[in-house]
Amino acid sequence: xxxxxxSLVLPNSSQESFHSxxxxxxxNSPTDVxxxxxxxxxxxxxxxxxxxxxxxxxxxxxxxAYLAAPExxxxxxxxxxxKNAPTNQPKxxxxxxxxxxxGSKSSNHLIALNHLCQLKGLVPDFQIDGDASNANFxxxxxxxxxxxxxxxxxxxxxxxREGLAEKALKTVxxxxxxxxxxxxxxxxxxxxxxxxxxxxxxxNPEQGPVYLDYALGSSYSSTCTIPCRPDQxxxxxxxxxxxxxxxxxxxxxxxxxxxIAEGQLNPDGSRKAQKKAKLGAAVRIQGKGLEVKRGxxxxxKVNDAYPLLGLRTPQYVLGAASPLAPNMISGxxxxxxEPGLPEEIGEVRNVFGKKSAKEEVAKGVWEVxxxxxxxxxxxxxEINA
Numbered sequence: 613x614x615x616x617x618x619s620l621v622l623p624n625s626s627q628e629s630f631h632s633x634x635x636x637x638x639x640n641s642p643t644d645v646x647x648x649x650x651x652x653x654x655x656x657x658x659x660x661x662x663x664x665x666x667x668x669x670x671x672x673x674x675x676x677a678y679l680a681a682p683e684x685x686x687x688x689x690x691x692x693x694x695k696n697a698p699t700n701q702p703k704x705x706x707x708x709x710x711x712x713x714x715g716s717k718s719s720n721h722l723i724a725l726n727h728l729c730q731l732k733g734l735v736p737d738f739q740i741d742g743d744a745s746n747a748n749f750x751x752x753x754x755x756x757x758x759x760x761x762x763x764x765x766x767x768x769x770x771x772x773r774e775g776l777a778e779k780a781l782k783t784v785x786x787x788x789x790x791x792x793x794x795x796x797x798x799x800x801x802x803x804x805x806x807x808x809x810x811x812x813x814x815x816n817p818e819q820g821p822v823y824l825d826y827a828l829g830s831s832y833s834s835t836c837t838i839p840c841r842p843d844q845x846x847x848x849x850x851x852x853x854x855x856x857x858x859x860x861x862x863x864x865x866x867x868x869x870x871x872i873a874e875g876q877l878n879p880d881g882s883r884k885a886q887k888k889a890k891l892g893a894a895v896r897i898q899g900k901g902l903e904v905k906r907g908x909x910x911x912x913k914v915n916d917a918y919p920l921l922g923l924r925t926p927q928y929v930l931g932a933a934s935p936l937a938p939n940m941i942s943g944x945x946x947x948x949x950e951p952g953l954p955e956e957i958g959e960v961r962n963v964f965g966k967k968s969a970k971e972e973v974a975k976g977v978w979e980v981x982x983x984x985x986x987x988x989x990x991x992x993x994e995i996n997a
Contacts, residue, residue, distance in 0.1 A: 711826035711849040720820030721778040727806045804864035807881045828852045836863035902992045910974035933962050941969035945977050
């Protein structure tokens with residue numbers, strides 16, 4: 613501010629300005645320096661100043677005296693405008709190389725419906741109504757000539773679409789498609805997202821892959837978790853793709869390759885044929901549940917139930933509890949590469965005879981199977997042999 617005021621009082625080079633200022637001094641301009649000082653030294657200094665100014669034909673102002681004037685000093689101490697006042701707090705910067713989470717995507721039924729409609733050449737048309745201020749949404753879904761209504765209300769449009777998709781899945785499954793199934797495609801053209809959805813629709817329609825999306829500048833990345841491996845996501849948040857769909861496809865591809873390596877899918881990604889129940893089997897599929905014959909041994913129940921639950925063959929680890937008592941057996945069962953199950957199941961100690969010990973271990977395994985079936989929404993009922 614002081615620099616600005618100093619620039620405002622610079623002398624004007626015109627002669628007209630000089631004479632007007634000399635004859636009519638401004639009330640804000642300082643008076644003759646010699647009139648403000650009675651001492652000889654001040655008079656001498658004033659005369660020397662005027663002599664220099666007159667030599668240049670310019671008026672001489674005392675800047676310090678001008679700035680000391682009350683009305684000018686008030687300008688210097690005026691509070692700055694808060695709108696234009698600079699702030700000392702730096703704005704937080706965003707590094708475009710760091711992934712920014714966009715939230716998880718777990719619309720299992722909506723993904724399954726879109727995939728099924730794509731295979732059948734159908735187009736789902738959602739009609740969502742509601743008020744965002746009250747978080748109250750509902751609507752209907754039209755697929756071809758079929759309209760699916762629901763009286764339920766949801767908190768968001770996303771939840772409404774997911775709920776309507778869940779109700780529509782059974783209807784769309786029985787509808788005829790408008791085009792034939794696509795032929796064999798190359799590795800790059802495989803619908804990895806669809807393969808993963810179909811697998812989980814067969815294993816357990818209530819659970820499916822969950823994608824977590826990230827923004828990398830103008831690109832996207834994604835990771836995918838599946839129910840049988842919830843703690844180890846597939847994909848990477850640091851690998852960029854041009855679209856979310858491409859990022860999802862990459863994560864789904866890695867998940868499908870894992871399921872192929874674990875023997876859950878065929879090498880081409882297709883679902884393995886369901887094993888037919890053996891004659892006299894202790895466990896068989898009935899509707900959406902399992903029927904268990906009364907009087908069956910636990911070993912029979914486990915052997916017949918594990919493939920129906922999508923599990924691999926159990927391994928029984930049995931051995932003598934002590935070299936001094938070789939007939940006293942201890943052991944447990946394990947399911948390799950099944951992260952959703954405990955490492956050791958049905959552990960027993962000091963059971964007489966290996967056959968009896970194995971039956972006791974199988975009893976503990978069957979209890980775990982019952983909890984797993986209940987978690988997946990699969991009912992288990994007993995029937996007479």
